Amino acid sequence: MADVQSSMRQPWILGDKKLIDVSNDICEILERKPTRLWWAAFLASLTLLVAGTGAVIYEISVGIGTWGLNRTVGWAFDITNFVFWIGIGHAGTLISAILFLFRQKWRTSVNRAAEAMTLFAVICAGLFPLIHMGRPWLFYWIVPYPNFRGPLWVNFRSPLCWDFFAISTYFTISALFWYIGLMPDLATIRDRAKRGWRKKIMGWLSFGWNGSCRTWTRYEIVYLLLAGLATPLVLSVHTIVSMDFATSIVPGWHTTIFPPYFVAGAIFSGFAMVLTLMLIARKVLPLENYFTKRHVDVMCKIIIVTGSIVGLAYLTEFFTAAYSGNVYEQFVFFNRAAGPFAWAYWTMVTCNVLSPQLFWFKKIRSNLLIVFALSIVINVGMWFERFVIIVTSLHRDYLPSSWADYSPTIIEILTLLGSFGLFLTLFLLFCRLLPMIAIAEVKGVLSFGRPTGCSGPRERPLPEPPADPERELEGAAV
Amino acid sequence: MSISNTSSPSRRIFVGVFENEKDILGFTREVTARGLKIIDIYSPYPVHGLEQAARFRPSRLPIICFVLGLLGAGLKVWFEFWTTAINWPIDVGGKPWNSWPAFIPITFEVMVLIAGIGTVIALLIAARLYPGKPAKLAFPGTTDDRFAILLEEHDATFDADEITRLCRDYGATHVEERTEEVN
16 A cells, blocks of 8 residues: 555644654653743742732632622622633633544644643633632532531522533543543653653653553543543533523623623634743744644634634624614613723724734734734733623613722732733643643654655555465565 | 463563554554464554554443443433422522423533543553553553564464564564563
């Protein structure tokens, strides 16, 4: 059987790497000492984390009154940040699960980092409902366990209860998926290390992985099953988050468009965050041969699609409000675009609807500096999207006598910064301690788009199972 | 070459080491066609088609995943119904006690959770992987850039010289024979 290669197929990994080069390139990042740049970034993130922790401790010990929330705007920064972080997390699962089912080979260069990002973003997200509770030490009341209060069970009809189940399931499955994928790579690190703590810890964590074909077969099946489970899961998580809003009868929230609109927005913002982090990583580490311009290009295209869906959703919301004949809906949307928070609304539209459309131009997609800038712009826009949805709908409710304004206090702002500190601290530690790129998966796509496998010294056609093994052997013996 | 004595508690193992995915795939097809017994094949990444070439049995983990998912979903529906309609029915917003459409989201989440965790545990049990297990490598570098195949020299028909030649023909970088204790 001759090698059949389509000219459409181009290698995803540049630099004519051999198998051992992949292990070397990715493991060396972990084996060398951290650079000054890493320390500077780490200390800066840690400072933010400490500041945020201080703000949260103050808020918990004094009370939610330290935030700028009031009787009308009962949700603001806290839930904005929660939805923002959950959204960021969605890109990781999309890359690791959905693109796996679609057999997108380019995902192998980004899936590890994106999944790590998912886990850290979900940790950040999970903190916000917790500290928003006021009495966070009673959070376990959401778990339906037999208790001495009746037993009084949780209300399974409440979207807030669904949210708890959705996010804890999402975190657990994402963590399992990530760890299963990590095991072969931990074994690679273990076998490279001569002695010392790395060999010991990786030896413990790699579960005795030895690359057996029987294990690989099971591993691949489990990977496929987890991808199949995680795909509807990731869609369900943001659907349920949107139902926190959509099932209430607040104008601007009570719409059936919310689930697809939120899911598209989540993937949109998540991809922007993956781009932000990976563009820094590829330059600093460096990983230019693994995370190439073509990777950036395809990710920008996904951003165009999801960004356009988000833009369409904004338009649909306005059309539905205008066409509904419901004065409350009409007022809320008029108020969004022209009311006291119009600045936030137009920031959101500029960042989320207009800026991703620039990616239609090849020149912009291939200019990494512009892509990096736009990825940050999109994340700012997506944060404002949640802020606009939450605050503008609440601050002008049915009773004009209870209309209120909202502005965050320093405690809320520090809490938001602290969540960025937590996210970046965890991500920087991840870059130093675990392989940032899935070594085994990249090895699997190394021969993609190349005339022969680049791992061997010879070019040898793949033999068919011989019809007559005797003759084959005679030929060999000569 | 020596032929193993089947009555002893040890067995002779033939090890072929390759550097290339295509070489090990070709060699595996060859030895399967000859009816030799493959103990296992070791590779740094999953080589597609290798398990079919070696005629390994397909994994039955999907069945476990399906059964656990069904079980998780079933138990959760029952639990939600039992808590909200039987054990302590509370009127929430005038909704019916058995408001099954509202039970769908958590039922789905619990199905995914039980199926996912269960499948991973089943994988660890089936593949005998556990934290801290000492790694037994077939050949140094099988988690890096080497592909190794282990054949059992199970009877007198196993001609090690012939297989060595075949192995070399497929580009093997290293060939050896080992004796391993059978436990």
